[in-house]
Amino acid sequence: MKVVTEISALRACLEETRRAQQTIGFVPTMGYLHEGHLSLVKKAKEMTDLVVMSIFVNPLQFGPNEDYSRYPRDLERDRRLAEEAGVDLLFAPSVEEMYPVPVRTTVSVSGLSEVLCGKSRPGHFDGVATVVTKLFNIVQPHYAFFGQKDAQQVAVIEQMVADLSIPVTIVPCPTMREADGLAMSSRNVYLNPEERKQATVLYESLQKALQLLKSGERSAGMIRDTMVKMIQEKSLARIDYVEIMTYPQLQPAVILKKGDRICLALAVRFGHTRLIDNLIVTVE
Numbered sequence: 282m283k284v285v286t287e288i289s290a291l292r293a294c295l296e297e298t299r300r301a302q303q304t305i306g307f308v309p310t311m312g313y314l315h316e317g318h319l320s321l322v323k324k325a326k327e328m329t330d331l332v333v334m335s336i337f338v339n340p341l342q343f344g345p346n347e348d349y350s351r352y353p354r355d356l357e358r359d360r361r362l363a364e365e366a367g368v369d370l371l372f373a374p375s376v377e378e379m380y381p382v383p384v385r386t387t388v389s390v391s392g393l394s395e396v397l398c399g400k401s402r403p404g405h406f407d408g409v410a411t412v413v414t415k416l417f418n419i420v421q422p423h424y425a426f427f428g429q430k431d432a433q434q435v436a437v438i439e440q441m442v443a444d445l446s447i448p449v450t451i452v453p454c455p456t457m458r459e460a461d462g463l464a465m466s467s468r469n470v471y472l473n474p475e476e477r478k479q480a481t482v483l484y485e486s487l488q489k490a491l492q493l494l495k496s497g498e499r500s501a502g503m504i505r506d507t508m509v510k511m512i513q514e515k516s517l518a519r520i521d522y523v524e525i526m527t528y529p530q531l532q533p534a535v536i537l538k539k540g541d542r543i544c545l546a547l548a549v550r551f552g553h554t555r556l557i558d559n560l561i562v563t564v565e
């Protein structure tokens with residue numbers, strides 16, 4: 282595995298791949314890798330000839346009071362895990378390499394960016410869309426792999442790629458979970474033992490919602506209320522949102538009908554840690 286930190290070096294490495302008409306798969310991450318990230322690499326290896334992973338904690342997508350400076354970082358460990366997973370090329374640029382001058386250009390996907398996480402994280406998805414556009418221009422991959430764990434991010438990126446005719450195919454990949462159901466996240470390391478224990482309620486509430494749907498409940502409000510009650514029973518949980526939205530349009534769902542594709546989405550704080558999770562289901 283090659284590790285490069287400069288855009289020009291990455292482009293030089295990929296020139297030969299392109300000349301040989303090999304396909305390039307791209308897995309963008311913020312590092313502190315876990316099985317969720319590595320499942321994207323696995324999928325990329327199945328579908329493409331050469332896998333590029335980026336590790337970049339993007340300051341543009343963090344709000345002023347968020348965890349940018351304390352976001353977990355360990356490039357040595359990430360390098361080892363990426364290599365073991367079969368990444369061919371690891372791109373780990375500095376902030377100065379990515380943004381040598383203050384950015385004056387923003388990619389903004391209206392309608393999808395202001396709801397759910399966009400409400401409590403204003404500007405977050407503009408930061409994501411801008412850095413992903415930049416990374417797509419740098420790597421020019423044929424396929425790019427994103428986790429459904431960040432379902433809103435997938436919706437934003439797919440809309441952006443369609444709107445701007447970016448020549449890449451987005452491949453959404455399933456959420457990897459711990460044995461007790463908690464969605465894997467680099468931020469899980471922030472949780473103390475009691476918070477970690479209580480955080481299993483997130484997946485449990487999604488499973489409960491699924492059960493209600495399967496037993497014929499069609500009121501989104503009723504399903505949502507049940508989830509909220511379950512989560513509120515945990516003393517350390519502070520709900521940011523629990524929503525049932527159409528997917529990928531991200532409009533509020535009211536009465537569910539057969540064939541509707543919906544996203545059951547939530548964000549909940551445990552102490553200083555904000556966790557998100559979701560399920561995407563088609564109503565039967």
Ligand code: AMP
Nearest residue numbers: 310311312317427428430431456457465
């Ligand atoms: P991050 O480093 O958190 O920005 O995530 C990089 C990529 O990994 C994004 O496409 C995420 O959606 C994806 N990802 C993060 N956690 C998981 C998970 N538990 N399962 C699958 N994909 C994930």
